[in-house]
Amino acid sequence: MSLKSYENALRDEVRDLLQEEKIRTFVGYEAGYRPESPVPVIIREAGRAEELVLDEFCGAGLTRYVLDESTRAGVGSDMPPIGVLARGCDGLGLARLIRDNRVAEDDLYVIGVRCRGVVDPDRARSVAGAAVLAAEIAEGEVVLTTARGEVRCAPQDCLMDKCLTCEDPVPEGAQVLLGDEGAPGAVGRRDFAGVAEIEALSPDERYRFWARQFERCLRCFACRNACPACSCVTCSLEDSDPEWLNRSTELSEQFMFHFTRAFHVAGRCVGCGECERVCPADIPLMLLNEKFMKDIGELFGVTDPHIPSAVEPLGKFDPEDPEGWRGEDERP
Amino acid sequence: MKLRMDDVAGAVEILAQRAEVYAPIDEDGQVLLKRWQGEELATSYVNTDNSLKTILYPQTQEIARFEGGYEDMSVSKPPPPGEMVIFGGRPCDALALARTARVLTEGEFCDEDFRRRRERTTVITVACEEAGPNCFCTAMVGSPAGTRGSDVVCYPLEGYFYLDPVTERGAEVISLLRDQLEDAPEDEVERARERCGAIPVPAADGLSVGGLGEDLFDHPYWSNVSGRCLSCGICGYVCPSCYCFAIFDSTRGTSGRRMRGWDSCQFENYLLMAADHNPRPTSLERVRQRFMHKLVYFPEEYGEMQCVGCGRCVERCPVGLHMLAVITDLEEVV
Numbered sequence: 001m002s003l004k005s006y007e008n009a010l011r012d013e014v015r016d017l018l019q020e021e022k023i024r025t026f027v028g029y030e031a032g033y034r035p036e037s038p039v040p041v042i043i044r045e046a047g048r049a050e051e052l053v054l055d056e057f058c059g060a061g062l063t064r065y066v067l068d069e070s071t072r073a074g075v076g077s078d079m080p081p082i083g084v085l086a087r088g089c090d091g092l093g094l095a096r097l098i099r100d101n102r103v104a105e106d107d108l109y110v111i112g113v114r115c116r117g118v119v120d121p122d123r124a125r126s127v128a129g130a131a132v133l134a135a136e137i138a139e140g141e142v143v144l145t146t147a148r149g150e151v152r153c154a155p156q157d158c159l160m161d162k163c164l165t166c167e168d169p170v171p172e173g174a175q176v177l178l179g180d181e182g183a184p185g186a187v188g189r190r191d192f193a194g195v196a197e198i199e200a201l202s203p204d205e206r207y208r209f210w211a212r213q214f215e216r217c218l219r220c221f222a223c224r225n226a227c228p229a230c231s232c233v234t235c236s237l238e239d240s241d242p243e244w245l246n247r248s249t250e251l252s253e254q255f256m257f258h259f260t261r262a263f264h265v266a267g268r269c270v271g272c273g274e275c276e277r278v279c280p281a282d283i284p285l286m287l288l289n290e291k292f293m294k295d296i297g298e299l300f301g302v303t304d305p306h307i308p309s310a311v312e313p314l315g316k317f318d319p320e321d322p323e324g325w326r327g328e329d330e331r332p
Numbered sequence: 333m334k335l336r337m338d339d340v341a342g343a344v345e346i347l348a349q350r351a352e353v354y355a356p357i358d359e360d361g362q363v364l365l366k367r368w369q370g371e372e373l374a375t376s377y378v379n380t381d382n383s384l385k386t387i388l389y390p391q392t393q394e395i396a397r398f399e400g401g402y403e404d405m406s407v408s409k410p411p412p413p414g415e416m417v418i419f420g421g422r423p424c425d426a427l428a429l430a431r432t433a434r435v436l437t438e439g440e441f442c443d444e445d446f447r448r449r450r451e452r453t454t455v456i457t458v459a460c461e462e463a464g465p466n467c468f469c470t471a472m473v474g475s476p477a478g479t480r481g482s483d484v485v486c487y488p489l490e491g492y493f494y495l496d497p498v499t500e501r502g503a504e505v506i507s508l509l510r511d512q513l514e515d516a517p518e519d520e521v522e523r524a525r526e527r528c529g530a531i532p533v534p535a536a537d538g539l540s541v542g543g544l545g546e547d548l549f550d551h552p553y554w555s556n557v558s559g560r561c562l563s564c565g566i567c568g569y570v571c572p573s574c575y576c577f578a579i580f581d582s583t584r585g586t587s588g589r590r591m592r593g594w595d596s597c598q599f600e601n602y603l604l605m606a607a608d609h610n611p612r613p614t615s616l617e618r619v620r621q622r623f624m625h626k627l628v629y630f631p632e633e634y635g636e637m638q639c640v641g642c643g644r645c646v647e648r649c650p651v652g653l654h655m656l657a658v659i660t661d662l663e664e665v666v
Contacts, residue, residue, distance in 0.1 A: 032652040033660060039652035040560040060651055064562065131465070216362065218391070220596070222564035222650060238601060247580050247593035249392045278650035280566045281381075282362055 002136040003113065006178040007054040013111060013176060014083065015049035023083035023109045024073075027065045029058040036121040036132050040065060054085070054178070056135040056142075059118030059160055061274040062086065063093030063228040070103045071233075081107045087115040089162060091171020092270035092307065093228030099308040100268070102231045105173075112174025114181065117155060117163035119144070124158045127151065161286070162273025164188035168307070190271065190306075192294045194287050214254035216281035219247070223275035223285055229265040236260075258288070266292035267314030271306040333506055334492040334516040337375075343512045344368060344419060350508070351415035351454070354387050356380050365418060373420070378464035379642060383572035384425040385432070387418055388449055391569075391594045395445075395579070399587040413445075416453040417505065424469045424642040426457045426481030428572035433481075434634055435575060454505050457482040458493070459528035463535070466643030468656060471536035474640050477529035487524035492516075494524040536641065541659055544627050544666070549620065553665045557658065558619035560651045565596035567622065567654065570644040576602075597621050623658050 030041035097103040296305040300313035363377040436443035460476035483502035486493035497503040630638035
């Protein structure tokens with residue numbers, strides 16, 4: 001069944017939770033300007049549960065709003081938890097926020113989705129040749145409904161990029177799960193094929209590739225603002241003294257920005273693909289993030305470096321680190 | 333006069349001998365107006381991903397260089413901008429340029445850098461044969477065949493561009509290209525113009541922006557809609573008619589450069605004051621400011637819309653908080 005058929009179940013669940021004050025707010029989706037573009041919404045009143053939308057197009061990341069809600073309430077708030085709709089990728093983002101001590105696990109109430117992927121409205125439109133009104137993701141194909149009828153296409157032709165490499169379609173630790181059980185899960189594999197292509201280039205070719213990408217950067221900070229791993233209270237890239245980064249879009253500053261961003265989320269990126277989805281310059285930011293994932297996997301033997309866990313090679317000191325300390329005197 | 337579409341590359345080459353030419357170039361799936369250096373010109377685009385603003389009002393610009401200390405400071409200005417020709421922008425972006433020029437050059441204070449740059453630039457616009465799903469120029473008193481803000485408009489029809497010299501500067505460029513051009517009777521030009529002007533612009537149908545006033549400021553709508561804003565700068569930076577900037581220095585040792593760079597009212601620190609006071613501390617105040625400026629304050633000040641309906645914010649806002657959505661919502665709630 002399509003995800004749309006679980007929409008009423010979601011509304012009922014959220015209405016009850018808000019009415020019984022089991023959650024203080026709910027982060028989900030409502031109808032947007034177009035049917036194929038639902039938008040994030042934060043509701044506080046049970047009466048607004050009717051406005052919630054759940055379908056194959058709900059794909060904007062929601063973890064950011066949970067961080068905002070949690071920050072607003074402050075530490076040790078005695079309010080009921082924040083309710084949130086979560087696909088597998090949102091679930092990893094929430095785990096990231098919990099692991100980074102930015103959101104408390106018991107401050108969350110997760111309504112999870114057994115995800116089969118998110119339909120990219122622009123791709124769907126170009127495949128179908130008309131505005132897409134509805135979509136259903138089945139085994140090995142996607143059925144797009146337009147005003148003129150149905151169009152069938154392969155998942156890789158109309159799903160969001162992040163879904164094509166996703167191996168974690170169902171969020172861990174959800175209080176409720178919606179969506180077909182035993183549904184065909186992720187369509188993709190995180191095989192780092194794109195990273196391998198870039199690695200095969202010569203250093204000069206690689207430099208030219210990234211210089212061309214970064215030259216397009218508008219420095220709009222959307223990649224940072226959408227990222228569940230970029231959760232710092234204040235961002236060092238906005239410091240004015242010292243000014244690590246100035247406003248200039250000259251290439252040196254563009255490299256400074258992108259290297260800082262990529263290194264800062266290295267080992268903490270959950271692979272949700274939000275940075276790349278929001279980028280107005282279409283910079284393949286996940287290539288950088290995946291390069292770190294691949295290296296962490298190979299160098300530290302971590303199987304799934306994007307899954308927040310107790311063992312994060314770049315997230316802790318290990319006294320037995322093979323590289324040792326810079327000097328014996330510095331050993332604590 | 334008319335120019336065979338197949339001869340456009342030749343015409344651009346001739347112009348490039350006299351000026352820096354910017355033209356639409358396909359790069360990794362985006363079509364960008366970029367400095368042309370012999371690349372193949374992109375032809376199948378509804379609008380370019382960057383607007384004319386990015387060339388005439390660059391995101392990063394040097395204002396002055398300085399060298400020395402308190403006693404012996406020397407300041408030098410960068411050389412004046414050279415001649416530029418921009419081929420391939422759309423009428424909506426040219427209109428935005430004209431409306432922005434009012435802000436930057438009318439009245440007591442004139443942005444000299446912008447004025448000089450605009451005076452040395454020839455804007456050759458290509459009228460639209462098809463509106464994209466996000467286009468709504470006609471609702472913003474623009475037209476797919478509009479001429480305002482352009483020096484030359486090219487109307488495409490049956491393998492030809494029919495050229496309309498809008499300004500004197502435009503007429504000069506046309507005379508430069510006379511060997512490439514063929515004569516065209518005025519009624520043929522008119523036919524091409526009418527065809528572009530009559531294309532359907534579906535997203536603009538029934539869109540109404542009248543009746544919005546300052547009382548909108550206190551409307552609860554803003555707190556509902558701003559909750560989803562990510563406070564990024566996409567809308568302002570892709571917008572052809574946003575013009576906010578900040579001044580900053582880039583220094584090393586005793587020398588440095590004073591620069592100006594785009595700023596966005598959606599950034600949290602846009603209005604942050606030295607004493608840590610922020611008059612627009614949350615996305616509510618910032619989102620409201622963006623739309624009030626476009627839809628209410630600017631029309632009050634200048635008697636016309638600031639938005640030109642290019643659709644870039646519609647296409648690029650990652651959370652669907654764009655001009656089409658807000659205008660449509662306001663029709664319902666106000």
